[in-house]
Each structure stands twice: as C-alpha cells, then as structure tokens.
Amino acid sequence: MQDAITSVINSSDVQGKYLDTAALDKLKSYFATGELRVRAATTISANAASIVKEAVAKSLLYSDITRPGGNMYTTRRYAACIRDLDYYLRYSTYAMLAGDASILDERVLNGLKETYNSLGVPVGATVQAIQAMKEVTASLVGPDAGKEMGVYFDYISSGLS
Numbered sequence: 001m002q003d004a005i006t007s008v009i010n011s012s013d014v015q016g017k018y019l020d021t022a023a024l025d026k027l028k029s030y031f032a033t034g035e036l037r038v039r040a041a042t043t044i045s046a047n048a049a050s051i052v053k054e055a056v057a058k059s060l061l062y063s064d065i066t067r068p069g070g071n072m073y074t075t076r077r078y079a080a081c082i083r084d085l086d087y088y089l090r091y092s093t094y095a096m097l098a099g100d101a102s103i104l105d106e107r108v109l110n111g112l113k114e115t116y117n118s119l120g121v122p123v124g125a126t127v128q129a130i131q132a133m134k135e136v137t138a139s140l141v142g143p144d145a146g147k148e149m150g151v152y153f154d155y156i157s158s159g160l161s
C-alpha cells in the first residue's frame with residue numbers, strides 16, 4: 001500500500017530527483033488537509049453501522065433483491081451484503097486517510113468482480129448501495145471531507161463495473 005507521501009517520493013526517486021514544485025504542492029495540500037482527514041475518519045468510525053444501515057435503506061431495502069430469489073434474500077446473504085458494505089466503508093476511510101487508492105486495489109478490488117460474478121451478486125445494485133453510502137457519509141462529515149471520501153467510493157464503484 002502507498003500513501004500520498006510515499007507515492008510522491010517514489011516517483012521522484014525513480015527519476016533520481018529532489019521533489020519538484022508539483023510534487024511539493026501535492027504534499028502541501030495533503031498536509032493542509034491532515035486534520036480534516038483525521039476528523040472525518042473519527043466521525044465515520046463512530047457512525048459506521050448507521051451509515052451502512054441508512055445506505056441500505058436508501059438503496060436496497062424493499063427492492064426485489066431482498067425478496068425470495070433476490071441475492072440478499074436469506075439472513076446469511078443479507079449479512080454478507082452488509083459486511084461487504086462495511087468493508088467498502090472501512091477501506092475507503094483508510095484510503096482517504098492515506099490520500100491514495102492503492103490499498104483498494106490490493107485489498108478490496110483484487111478478484112472481487114470475478115467473485116461477484118461467480119456468486120451472482122449483482123454489481124449494479126452494489127454500486128447503487130456504495131453511491132448511497134457516499135451521500136450518507138458526505139451529509140455526516142461535511143462537503144470537503146465528503147468529496148474526498150467520494151473519490152474512493154467512486155474508485156470502488158468503477159473498479160467493480
């Protein structure tokens with residue numbers, strides 16, 4: 001996994017250079033948003049269960065997915081879905097803290113689409129639920145941190161699609 005700092009340093013290092021202005025600007029804006037990121041992560045972790053619950057209510061509940069024949073039908077599958085959404089929220093929060101999406105490639109998206117396809121988990125409905133989490137999270141942490149979290153929710157959504 002990388003973060004905003006290692007990513008900037010690695011790309012300067014491969015060129016054998018000190019950080020140039022663009023690289024330093026990236027670091028400056030990362031450091032300037034440090035407190036915002038930590039505050040957002042604190043709020044999200046304190047409210048994770050209700051973020052997931054509200055997102056499910058907004059996107060999946062009372063749809064065909066939760067009825068017999070739907071992929072969330074049966075308690076086991078319902079619980080697997082909630083657990084997946086909690087993974088997406090937790091890993092998006094890690095990525096937001098790091099300011100880098102690489103952890104999502106390595107620990108979340110790797111092989112996920114294939115797993116979903118082989119189990120018949122509907123990708124479109126999953127993406128809708130992730131987008132609902134994006135809205136619920138933004139309303140909780142405010143527009144600036146919400147926008148930053150949105151980057152990683154969108155990253156997972158497009159990685160799945």
Ligand SMILES: CCC1=C(C)/C(=C/C2=NC(=C\c3[nH]c(/C=C4\NC(=O)[C@H](C)[C@H]4CC)c(C)c3CCC(=O)O)/C(CCC(=O)O)=C2C)NC1=O
Nearest residue numbers: 065071072077080081084087107108119121122125126129
């Ligand atoms: C941390 C990285 C990580 C991820 C991301 C992950 C996802 C993941 N979700 C799974 C299943 C599942 N995922 C869902 C999810 C859903 N079904 C729906 O209709 C909804 C739209 C959606 C929720 C939004 C369901 C229902 C299953 C169980 C499918 C089955 O066994 O039939 C499985 C198969 C194994 C299992 O059931 O545990 C994996 C590996 N596991 C991991 O370790």
